Each structure stands twice: as structure tokens, then as C-alpha cells.
Amino acid sequence: MRGSLLLRLGVVAWVTALVALPVTVLVLRGVEDGPHAFWIAVSDPTAIDALVLSLWTAALATTINAVVGTAVAWVLVRWDVPGRRVIAALVDLPLAIPTLVAGVLLVALFGPQTAVGHVLIGLGIPVAFARTGIVMALLFVTLPFVVRAVEPVLEELDPAEEEAAYTMGATRFTTLVRVLLPPILPAVAAGAVQTFARSVAEFGSLAAVSGNIPHRTLVAPVYILGEVEAGNPGGAASVSLVLLAIALSLQPLAGALARRAGARHA
Amino acid sequence: MHSLRRPTGVSRFIFLGVCAWLAALLLVPLGALCVNVASDLGHVVSVLSGPEALNAIALTLAVTLACIVFNGIFGVAGALVLVRQRFVGRRVLDALVDLPLALSPVMTGLAFLLVLGRSGVLRPVVDRLGLDVAFAWPSVLIVTLFVTLPFTLREVALVLEEVGDSEEQAASTLGASAWQAFWRVTLPNVRGGLVMGATLTAARALGEFGAVLVVGGSIANRTQTATTFIHGALEERQESAAYGMALLLAAAAVALLFVLQRRRE
Numbered sequence: 001m002r003g004s005l006l007l008r009l010g011v012v013a014w015v016t017a018l019v020a021l022p023v024t025v026l027v028l029r030g031v032e033d034g035p036h037a038f039w040i041a042v043s044d045p046t047a048i049d050a051l052v053l054s055l056w057t058a059a060l061a062t063t064i065n066a067v068v069g070t071a072v073a074w075v076l077v078r079w080d081v082p083g084r085r086v087i088a089a090l091v092d093l094p095l096a097i098p099t100l101v102a103g104v105l106l107v108a109l110f111g112p113q114t115a116v117g118h119v120l121i122g123l124g125i126p127v128a129f130a131r132t133g134i135v136m137a138l139l140f141v142t143l144p145f146v147v148r149a150v151e152p153v154l155e156e157l158d159p160a161e162e163e164a165a166y167t168m169g170a171t172r173f174t175t176l177v178r179v180l181l182p183p184i185l186p187a188v189a190a191g192a193v194q195t196f197a198r199s200v201a202e203f204g205s206l207a208a209v210s211g212n213i214p215h216r217t218l219v220a221p222v223y224i225l226g227e228v229e230a231g232n233p234g235g236a237a238s239v240s241l242v243l244l245a246i247a248l249s250l251q252p253l254a255g256a257l258a259r260r261a262g263a264r265h266a
Numbered sequence: 267m268h269s270l271r272r273p274t275g276v277s278r279f280i281f282l283g284v285c286a287w288l289a290a291l292l293l294v295p296l297g298a299l300c301v302n303v304a305s306d307l308g309h310v311v312s313v314l315s316g317p318e319a320l321n322a323i324a325l326t327l328a329v330t331l332a333c334i335v336f337n338g339i340f341g342v343a344g345a346l347v348l349v350r351q352r353f354v355g356r357r358v359l360d361a362l363v364d365l366p367l368a369l370s371p372v373m374t375g376l377a378f379l380l381v382l383g384r385s386g387v388l389r390p391v392v393d394r395l396g397l398d399v400a401f402a403w404p405s406v407l408i409v410t411l412f413v414t415l416p417f418t419l420r421e422v423a424l425v426l427e428e429v430g431d432s433e434e435q436a437a438s439t440l441g442a443s444a445w446q447a448f449w450r451v452t453l454p455n456v457r458g459g460l461v462m463g464a465t466l467t468a469a470r471a472l473g474e475f476g477a478v479l480v481v482g483g484s485i486a487n488r489t490q491t492a493t494t495f496i497h498g499a500l501e502e503r504q505e506s507a508a509y510g511m512a513l514l515l516a517a518a519a520v521a522l523l524f525v526l527q528r529r530r531e
Contacts, residue, residue: 080270095523108512109295201371207475221371224376240370
């Protein structure tokens with residue numbers, strides 16, 4: 001038993017030094033200068049615009065990926081389509097591709113010096129260094145979350161139920177809303193919460209593609225980098241606390257939804 | 267698994283829509299990157315074979331390898347403790363392991379800067395030991411260890427939960443020491459989880475950017491990694507250098523993806 005105690009102490013020491021210590025220091029630094037300094041840091045107009053931009057682009061990307069991700073999962077699970085394995089591999093690609101590279105890919109396609117970018121700017125819809133690029137980068141990096149959450153639940157459902165409803169005269173829409181969606185909804189929501197949390201924290205791809213223009217395309221994580229580089233670690237830590245609070249309040253929600261999604265079809 | 271049918275009618279439209287979406291979001295940008303690199307191939311090759319790029323690649327590979335090894339050891343140890351042992355504070359430890367997933371990479375970098383940086387809380391200790399940590403390669407390694415901490419541990423824990431501990435108990439009944447049981451029974455059992463964890467760790471370590479940028483400062487030939495090399499090249503408007511290195515990382519990612527897919531099946 002002495003061996004297992006030593007093992008436990010070693011693991012606790014490792015996790016304490018590597019995780020608990022730096023995160024505690026970050027939190028303490030964020031509130032160290034008192035509530036007034038904290039308020040000044042997070043109510044800076046540039047910081048507020050960055051937080052608002054991060055939140056609404058995350059919400060938009062989450063909404064789109066909730067719909068598209070469910071459709072992708074449905075295609076992968078239900079249909080014998082050509083290239084299923086290729087589609088499945090593509091869905092996992094964003095997990096393997098470095099997030100900065102995802103941003104570089106979008107710049108390589110939509111950058112102002114490229115043919116596509118040139119045309120789109122001419123049409124008045126710039127993608128690179130604009131909000132459209134932010135949402136596209138978020139859609140890229142969060143693509144797998146809803147798909148991978150919905151897939152196993154959908155696999156457990158009997159397609160006969162959908163067919164029965166449809167044969168008995170329900171319209172496609174009624175079948176979708178009354179038969180298909182209710183059992184998979186917790187899984188969709190679990191994937192959506194994960195998507196939102198990742199989007200609010202996303203840095204690498206956005207540093208490359210957003211252009212980082214204050215009040216326009218500067219998202220919260222990139223704003224934090226700017227404050228660090230400008231020699232204001234206290235302010236950076238305060239804004240970090242806002243993001244950390246958002247992330248930590250989402251974690252139990254994601255856990256509960258995932259358990260509900262799993263429990264229904266265990 | 268239900269028997270699958272070919273899509274017809276509306277389903278076919280949904281299938282085509284899904285294909286078009288994936289192609290537009292993933293394949294077309296990847297193709298654009300390849301075209302950009304190919305159109306300036308000579309220059310890309312000469313930049314990527316220069317000392318700055320090679321040093322960045324070497325640091326990235328060394329850090330990735332070290333993360334796989336450290337996470338292999340602490341991942342198995344941590345999974346054994348969390349799955350097999352019951353003690354006060356187990357749930358806290360469990361939550362701490364997932365905490366790195368909740369932090370934006372920039373926040374990770376900032377947190378370690380506040381610990382190891384010029385006025386960091388551990389600075390006196392680090393200075394007394396005569397170590398060169400902040401804006402040096404050890405800080406790059408430490409933040410990458412932080413961001414990759416959960417992967418191997420969670421994969422190994424999944425396997426441990428599945429197999430239970432009856433085999434270890436059988437081994438010890440037959441007279442094996444705890445150490446023998448670990449090497450002969452536990453380790454072979456969790457091998458699949460270790461490979462999966464190492465793959466996820468490698469993918470994340472090769473591509474970590476925000477934390478490494480904040481804590482390492484992207485100093486050429488010292489703390490610059492493959493990703494911060496790309497960032498630096500973009501800022502200096504050296505697009506082809508950035509695209510070349512990005513393609514290299516994307517190729518590594520695709521190779522890791524193959525391992526991942528194999529394991530899934």
C-alpha cells in the first residue's frame with residue numbers, strides 16, 4: 001500500500017505544480033489590485049467590444065454548427081453514401097490541424113492578395129481580416145464537436161421509427177420535429193456547449209485571420225495578448241478571469257447534457 | 267448497426283449539401299495553401315531549409331517528443347490513481363486534470379508568465395537555482411506539457427475503467443509482485459490508450475501556438491517553434507515562408523489523422 005500512496009502523492013504534486021499553481025496565480029493577479037482596478041480593466045471600451053465580438057461570433061458559429069453538425073452526423077450514420085470514410089476523416093481533420101494553420105489556410109484562400117479574396121472584396125464581402133473570416137475560422141475548428149456528440153446517439157435510434165411515422169402520413173417536417181429530434185436534442189446541446197466554449201477561447205486561427213482591428217475584428221483572447229505585450233499583465237489577467245468564468249460555468253452544463261444524452265441510450 | 271440504404275429524394279440533397287460544406291470549409295482552403303506553396307516552391311524550399319526554420323522545427327519536434335514521454339508516464343500514473351484509488355480530494359484532482367481544456371492558450375501563456383516571468387512568483391527560486399526558464403526553451407516545454415496534460419491520462423483512464431482490475435488481482439493471487447503485475451498485466455492492457463493519447467498529444471504539441479508565443483516570445487533560433495515561425499513570417503509579410511511551414515504542419519496533421527482513424531476502427 002505504500003507504493004500506491006507514493007504514486008498518489010507524485011500525481012498530486014505533478015498536477016498541483018503544473019495546473020493548480022499557475023491558474024491560481026492567474027486568478028489572484030486578476031483580482032490583486034482590488035475591485036476598482038478589475039472593473040477599470042474589464043470595462044475598457046476596447047475590452048468590452050472584444051468580449052462582445054467573441055460572444056456573438058461564438059453564438060453564430062455554434063448555431064450554424066449545431067444544424068450542420070447534426071446533418072453531417074445523420075448522413076454518416078443513416079446513409080450508405082460513397083466516400084463515407086473520407087467524410088468521417090474530414091470531420092476529424094480540424095482536431096489534428098493546428099489552429100494557427102487553420103487561420104493560415106483561410107488567409108491563403110481569402111487574403112486580399114489572392115484572386116478569390118480580390119473578387120470578394122470587390123463584391124463588398126471581405127473574408128480575411130473581417131468578421132466573416134472570424135466566423136469561418138470558428139466553424140472550421142469546432143466542426144467535429146456536434147458531429148461526434150450526435151453520432152453515437154443517432155446510431156442507437158431505430159430508423160424504423162422515422163419510417164413508420166412517415167408511412168403513417170406524417171410530413172417529413174413533422175417526422176423530423178416529432179420523431180428524430182427529441183431523442184438527439186441533449187446530444188446536440190452538449191456538442192453546442194462544447195462548440196461555444198471552444199469558440200470563446202479560440203486564439204490561433206483568429207490571430208491569423210481576423211486582422212485584429214480594435215473595436216472591429218479584435219476578439220477577447222487576442223486582446224489579452226495585446227495587453228500582455230503592452231506590459232499590462234494585470235489588465236490581461238482581469239479580462240482572462242471573465243473568459244475563465246464563462247468557460248467554467250459552461251463545463252458543468254456540458255457534463256450534465258452529455259450524461260443526459262448518454263443515459264437515454266445506455 | 268442498421269442496414270444502410272443509398273440516399274434518395276430530399277436525403278440526397280442533404281448529402282450533397284454536407285459534401286459541399288465540408289469541401290468549401292476544409293478542402294478548398296487546403297488546396298489554396300498547396301497552390302500558394304507550389305507557385306513559389308523554390309523560395310519556400312530555400313526558406314524552410316534555412317537555419318531559422320530548421321531550428322524552429324527541431325524545437326517543436328523535441329518538445330513534442332518530450333511531451334509524449336512525460337505524458338505517457340504521468341498519464342498512466344494519473345489514470346491509475348484516479349480510476350483505482352479512492353481518497354479525499356479525488357474529485358478536485360479529477361477537475362484539475364480537465365482545467366487546461368477550459369483555458370484559452372493566451373491565458374495559459376499569461377499564467378506561466380506570471381509564475382516564471384521577470385516578476386513571476388517563482389522567479390526567486392528559479393534565479394537561485396541559476397535556471398534560464400522564461401523566454402527560453404524550458405518554458406516552451408512547460409506550457410506544452412500543461413495544454414497536453416489531459417489527453418493521455420483520459421485515454422488510459424477510459425481503458426482502465428473498461429478492463430477493471432480482476433486481471434491484476436489474479437496476477438497477485440498467483441504470487442506476482444505489484445511491480446510485476448504492472449509491467450506484465452496493466453501496461454499491456456492500456457497500450458491502446460497510450461497510443462491514442464500519444465497521437466492526440468503529438469497533434470496538440472506540434473500545433474500549440476498561443477501559450478508558446480506568450481511565454482517564449484518567438485525568439486529566432488532560441489524559443490521559436492514551427493507555429494511561432496509562421497506567425498513571425500506573417501507579421502513580416504513573408505507569406506511564402508508562412509505557407510510553407512503551415513503546409514508542413516498540415517501534412518503532419520494528416521499523418522496523425524490516419525493513426526487516429528485506424529485506432530477508431
